[in-house]
Amino acid sequence: MSAKILHDFTESREREQTVKRLLRHRDSQQYFKDGGWTYNPEEADSFDDIVHAAETCARHGLTDVELALRLDAQASDVFCTSLR
Numbered sequence: 001m002s003a004k005i006l007h008d009f010t011e012s013r014e015r016e017q018t019v020k021r022l023l024r025h026r027d028s029q030q031y032f033k034d035g036g037w038t039y040n041p042e043e044a045d046s047f048d049d050i051v052h053a054a055e056t057c058a059r060h061g062l063t064d065v066e067l068a069l070r071l072d073a074q075a076s077d078v079f080c081t082s083l084r
Contacts (some may be wrong), residue, residue, distance in 0.1 A: 018071070018072045019069055019070070019071060019072075020041075020044075020046040020069070020070045020071075020072065021046060021047040021048075021049070021050070021053055021068075021069060022041055022044045022045070022046060022047070022067070022068045022069075022070060023044070023045070023047070023053055023056065023057065023065050023066070023067065023068070024065065024066050024067075024068040025037060025064060025065055026064045026065065026066055026082070027064060031043070031044030031045075031068070032044060032045055032056070032060075032062070032065070033045055035060060041068075041070055050067065053067055065082075066082050
């Protein structure tokens with residue numbers, strides 16, 4: 001791999017942002033954390049995939065929640081959809 005290609009690959013990986021999948025209560029706008037709720041999305045549980053999030057909803061009997069997608073570098077959710 002040439003130095004330029006390696007440099008471009010490394011630079012693009014550094015710019016990638018991690019997407020967090022969070023459960024958010026629709027009315028209170030609080031995020032799910034360890035069986036409870038928090039207003040701070042940084043403290044909230046992040047789920048690997050939608051299946052894990054849905055299983056958590058079922059296990060804890062959560063209702064009126066939505067899946068919120070958040071980019072690490074942004075201060076707001078980029079997408080929300082109802083789960084249960």
